Amino acid sequence: MAYRQRLAAFFDNFEAMSKSTLASGAEDKKAALFEREFLPHLEALYNFALKLTLNADDAKDLLQETCLKAYRFIDSYKDGTNAKAWLFRIMKNGFINDYRKKSKQPGMVDYADVEYMQEGTQEAVYNLRPDMIRGKLGDEITNALDSLGVDFRTVIILCDLEGFKYEEMAEILEIPIGTVRSRLHRARTMLKEKLADYAAKMGYK
Amino acid sequence: MGKFIRWLGRTFGSKKKRCPEEQRCLELVRLMLDEESTPEDNAYVLNHIDKCYQCYDNYDIEKAIREAVKKKNRKAKIPHEVVNEIRNKINLA
Incomplete structure (x- = not known):
């Protein structure tokens, strides 16, 4: 009985270990893709954020939010396609959503x-x-x-x-x-x- | 010849009488400067602005605005700490 329990525990442990190894492998792949395809456009994105928000702090927040979103949805990015356009679209959408929220506040009319x-x-x-x-x-x-x-x-x-x-x-x-x-x-x-x-x-x- | 006609127009021409093709020409000039025009559009524009001082002025102004926008909006360097912060967050994500 004790032998069967030990064997079951061994297999449970093995399964958990292989799952975490696979998961960390996938994470490494995503991080490598991010580094290779997206990081070269960071400066252009930062400048776009500055021109959209017209404020350095807001630009940093928008850039960070864009990068995290791009990383989260990296599976929907087709490797080798236009990474810069893909990132700019995410940033534009993030800014517009935030901007609309702010615009609904009283006193924030865009003349x-x-x-x-x-x-x-x-x-x-x-x-x-x-x-x-x-x-x-x-x-x-x-x-x-x-x-x-x-x-x-x-x-x-x-x-x-x-x-x-x-x-x-x-x-x-x-x-x-x-x-x-x-x-x-x-x-x-x-x-x-x-x-x-x-x-x-x-x-x- | 084109230069002389433009000089004549600028010196003696009336500002009130505008070229009837001005709007169409301006649209095509913008497409040409954005490198989004067809060869036919380009041929029309180049031929027209050689004869029409108002449209030549519009072309020159459009070019000057583009140059100025680029020159006056030089790219800002991204601060190192911003890059590092993003790297850290991605690695932790």
Whole structure:
């Protein structure tokens, strides 16, 4: 009897040990995949987080949350596909969910989403010259970009700063490619209007 | 020739009279600068901006804005502690 009990205990122990060895092997594989495919994009992700949140602490939180989520769902990532676009999509979704929650709080209306067109803007746009942008506008360019509504800011960041193609942007933003095109066109027009207003205020005619 | 026409337009042209193809041309210019246009689009744009000073200005302004956005939004270095924190959390996860 004692022999049978000892044998059963041995098999139980063996099963538990092999399960934990298999599990730690799977964890090692996931960690290796994370290191190889995702870590090279950490800096780009951090910069995207900074431009989305406009705050260094929030950016760190968003980056960490994105990485943990990517690790948790690493099985749904197809090895060898576009890791950067996959990570950017996770970050965008995380930010939008959080942003929506905050937006529902009183006093958190995003005025930047309201159509932007001051009186005299069209005239200012016609007066805008390339040398004003190249020479005189400095921080105004960053301010103008940061003041765009998040949807418009995002398409410019993805296209101009990260160099994504429209197809990749459609994948990240989960919208049709035609919407990427029209949103980007609108965002660029809004940015130009803001720059023209800055230039007009600075006295360029 | 194109340069001369643009100079004439800029110097003597009216700001109120806009090119009738301005909006279409601007859309195609943006696609071209994003490298998302077709060869036909490019041929149309290059041919048009050679003759039209307003659309050439739009092209030049679009190029200047892109350059400025890139220049003024230089990439920030990620702090080492942020990377380490993420590594630690992943290893523990």
